[in-house]
Amino acid sequence: MTLRWMIVSGALLAGAAAATAGDKTDIIRDLAGRVGPIVGSALVCRDIARSRIQVIVDKFTAVITEASSNEAGRSDLMQSFDRSVADGRSAMTSGRMDCRSADRQLADLERSIAGPGPSLSAVIAPSSAAAATAPTAAVSVGPPVRGVTDREIRFGISAPFSGVSKELGRKMKLGIDTAFNLINDSGGVEGRKLRLVAADDGFEPTRTTETMKQLYEKDQVFGVIGNVGTPNAAVAVQYALERRMLFFGAFTGANVVRHDPPDRYVFNYRPSYAEETDAAVRYLVKLRRIPPRQIAVFAQQDPFGDSAFAGVAKAFRSLGVNDGAILRLNYQRNTVDVDDAVNQLKAQKAPIKAVVMVATIRAAARFIEKTRDFYPGMIYTNMSTVNSTLFAEELMLLGPRYASGIIVTQVVPAVSGYSSVVLEYKNALAKYFPGETADYVSLEGYVSANVLIRRLSVLDHNSIPRSSSTSWRTHATSTWALAPRSVSAALNTKLRTKYGGRHLMKTGCTRQSNLNNIGAIVQKGRSLY
Numbered sequence: 205m206t207l208r209w210m211i212v213s214g215a216l217l218a219g220a221a222a223a224t225a226g227d228k229t230d231i232i233r234d235l236a237g238r239v240g241p242i243v244g245s246a247l248v249c250r251d252i253a254r255s256r257i258q259v260i261v262d263k264f265t266a267v268i269t270e271a272s273s274n275e276a277g278r279s280d281l282m283q284s285f286d287r288s289v290a291d292g293r294s295a296m297t298s299g300r301m302d303c304r305s306a307d308r309q310l311a312d313l314e315r316s317i318a319g320p321g322p323s324l325s326a327v328i329a330p331s332s333a334a335a336a337t338a339p340t341a342a343v344s345v346g347p348p349v350r351g352v353t354d355r356e357i358r359f360g361i362s363a364p365f366s367g368v369s370k371e372l373g374r375k376m377k378l379g380i381d382t383a384f385n386l387i388n389d390s391g392g393v394e395g396r397k398l399r400l401v402a403a404d405d406g407f408e409p410t411r412t413t414e415t416m417k418q419l420y421e422k423d424q425v426f427g428v429i430g431n432v433g434t435p436n437a438a439v440a441v442q443y444a445l446e447r448r449m450l451f452f453g454a455f456t457g458a459n460v461v462r463h464d465p466p467d468r469y470v471f472n473y474r475p476s477y478a479e480e481t482d483a484a485v486r487y488l489v490k491l492r493r494i495p496p497r498q499i500a501v502f503a504q505q506d507p508f509g510d511s512a513f514a515g516v517a518k519a520f521r522s523l524g525v526n527d528g529a530i531l532r533l534n535y536q537r538n539t540v541d542v543d544d545a546v547n548q549l550k551a552q553k554a555p556i557k558a559v560v561m562v563a564t565i566r567a568a569a570r571f572i573e574k575t576r577d578f579y580p581g582m583i584y585t586n587m588s589t590v591n592s593t594l595f596a597e598e599l600m601l602l603g604p605r606y607a608s609g610i611i612v613t614q615v616v617p618a619v620s621g622y623s624s625v626v627l628e629y630k631n632a633l634a635k636y637f638p639g640e641t642a643d644y645v646s647l648e649g650y651v652s653a654n655v656l657i658r659r660l661s662v663l664d665h666n667s668i669p670r671s672s673s674t675s676w677r678t679h680a681t682s683t684w685a686l687a688p689r690s691v692s693a694a695l696n697t698k699l700r701t702k703y704g705g706r707h708l709m710k711t712g713c714t715r716q717s718n719l720n721n722i723g724a725i726v727q728k729g730r731s732l733y
Contacts, residue, residue, distance in 0.1 A: 232271045233284050239264055240288020242309045248296040248465055249303035293465040351426025357396050360419030362440055363432035364407035369564055371594055376430045376455050377402055379649025385636045393660045407538055409435035416443040430649050434458040434508035453652030458511040473652045478515030480613045481560055484585040485519035488558045496520055498555055500531040502545055502571055503562040512562035535567055542571045558583040565590055569598040572606055585611040593643035616647050
């Protein structure tokens with residue numbers, strides 16, 4: 205690899221000085237096909253220092269920036285590079301490459317860049333003689349960066365702000381806005397104010413492409429944060445990846461935001477739905493002593509329901525129970541039509557003593573309303589995405605007996621607790637949005653936004669020139685991609701205590717430090733811990 209790489213890259217570099225702009229682009233694209241797989245395979249190996257990879261990424265990003273005359277050209281070359289990086293990751297996960305070979309190839313590449321002769325940047329740089337005789341021109345800092353100015357960093361959120369799930373979108377946005385207002389009052393991030401632009405997809409994935417397009421093309425956001433919904437995320441993630449746009453802290457626990465190896469621009473805060481339902485089943489079996497065969501699942505019939513159901517199945521298998529025997533009661537997404545599920549439950553001859561629900565507020569409340577009289581001792585659990593505060597209020601409207609024995613798993617510290625982040629959140633919420641009630645969904649939005657703010661602050665404070673938005677974007681996008689190991693490890697050390705002992709920032713797959721997080725137990729309209 206060493207000799208071959210040196211000969212090939214040397215030949216490419218040698219002919220670059222006389223190359224036309226089109227030829228240079230072809231040379232960079234060819235180099236991307238050689239450098240990308242090395243970077244991708246190295247990223248999978250935990251023992252390879254991320255600082256080494258970062259140097260390569262920074263150098264090659266600079267080469268692409270200088271070689272391209274416009275944003276379209278840069279985007280095309282970066283997409284070629286990203287595809288090559290993905291090929292390198294794939295080679296590792298498929299077993300076609302091992303970490304020893306990856307380390308050796310990276311070392312070869314490092315030597316080829318550091319050695320005598322032309323550097324990577326020489327591929328596109330004019331010769332010194334040409335530079336000396338060229339007419340004097342104004343120094344350009346490049347075209348404007350999408351969503352970033354010297355005064356502002358603009359983010360978007362695609363979520364339901366209409367329809368039966370509109371409170372999820374409103375509360376998530378509320379938490380993010382609270383965090384943004386707090387940092388903006390302190391001067392922003394290195395003088396830049398953070399702004400959130402909302403787009404309503406109505407909780408319908410068929411509308412998500414349009415809302416993402418609106419945020420990207422019309423509103424010109426740098427990235428999105430807090431998108432709500434699992435099928436919606438499947439659409440939004442693909443859109444973001446194709447445009448190299450940051451996709452941060454979505455309100456979903458599905459696998460679409462936790463690929464392994466992780467997607468380059470996808471950062472996840474919360475644990476998976478499977479982890480939540482697995483914890484619920486273990487609680488019911490081990491603490492409440494309910495046999496697995498007496499536990500049913502009431503789930504939305506879509507990827508959201510499927511992801512959570514997988515956690516139940518995993519828990520059953522770990523307990524030595526055949527997961528094929530699980531009773532699944534379905535209802536249609538974005539509806540409260542639960543009659544088929546209720547009738548299916550009533551038709552069961554074996555007694556059902558607990559139902560793990562994977563449902564939105566109104567559908568879950570309707571299901572409890574229609575089954576409580578038939579099963580007065582039934583235990584119901586639901587997911588953190590239900591918004592336990594609003595869920596309790598909905599059940600109390602039916603009567604106190606409907607709110608008894610309901611368990612909701614949570615992924616953030618207790619809203620009723622006294623952790624520093626909760627107290628800070630409540631004070632900020634009262635200041636900026638008086639009259640709003642603290643709850644788990646807006647707290648999650650607040651926490652996710654604070655993790656983002658801390659990361660942005662690290663980027664700007666340490667190495668981002670205040671006067672160059674282009675430099676900010678170049679450094680930010682390349683550094684975000686390396687966060688799964690080096691960046692998140694440093695941040696987790698600083699933030700773990702403040703944000704409740706959880707791993708807060710990791711691309712693709714974020715886990716809690718423990719799974720014993722059966723959260724709010726709603727009894728007689730109160731949340732008890």
